[in-house]
Amino acid sequence: MPELPEVETIRMQLESLIVGRKILAIETETPKMIQPSLAVVQKATVGTKITKIARRAKLILFYLDNGRVLISHLKLTGRLLVRKKSDPKDDWQRITISLAGGLELRFADLRKFGWLKLIVDEKAMKGILEEFGPEATEISLREFEKILAGSRRPVKVVLMDQKKISGIGNIYANDALNLTMIDPRTPARELSSQAAGRLHGAILKVLRLGIKYGGASDQFYLDAKGKKGHYQEHFLVYNRQGERCFNCGSPIKKFFLAGRGTYFCEKCQK
DNA sequence: AGTCGCCTGGTA
């Protein structure tokens, strides 16, 4: 799915495209994607205005003027697209939110893993937000070191654990580890303080680069305007197995770590 | 830590 840079790209676009718009209708043919139910969500949101759009971890939060919040998670293949009502249907269009001014916010999702959830009170909201660790773009070095020191799991697995640090997925985890020449399998707590410092900086660097390039459209991702991002043109190791390491020229290797495709240079990353 | 499930489609 969209990781932090992709979700943040979409959030920024939605902020300028649909904040202030009134929700006129919500329709879906895949009610499983809407929680607690289509009817409840319709009742709570139709007629309200979107006042703010925020991001937490990989979630997008739509604040409404009646105090309710709609939260979306795009999972692997979700897209949030702003279209004109008259535009042709999008591929895998699952949820259609009609907005004032002839616009539609469309949630498209090939695999139907994504969801839209209504939050009705502050307690529920707080509960959801507290499930996540500090934002990967904001975490202090001190906090980061503490998280690493507290785990024997492979460092790549820890980076992708949203409860520990939020926003990093497989693409940016792989690239940040290559940039710092760290073997993804290294138990987190065995990293030197120097390596931890480098990794902290590299995470910030790759995520910012991802945002700068509008996200990575390696396979599926499109932004809110339906455009591809360009970070895939700058991958260091992700999806580059067999190609040469930019640092030393030896071939990038792929293996599975905790069930996820993992890409690294065995010569550079020790 | 590893596997499976949720779903569907692209590619080897």
Added chain:
DNA sequence: TACCAGGCGACT
């Protein structure tokens, strides 16, 4: 035909 996919939770 089989395998793989940017996420993530449940289960063992």
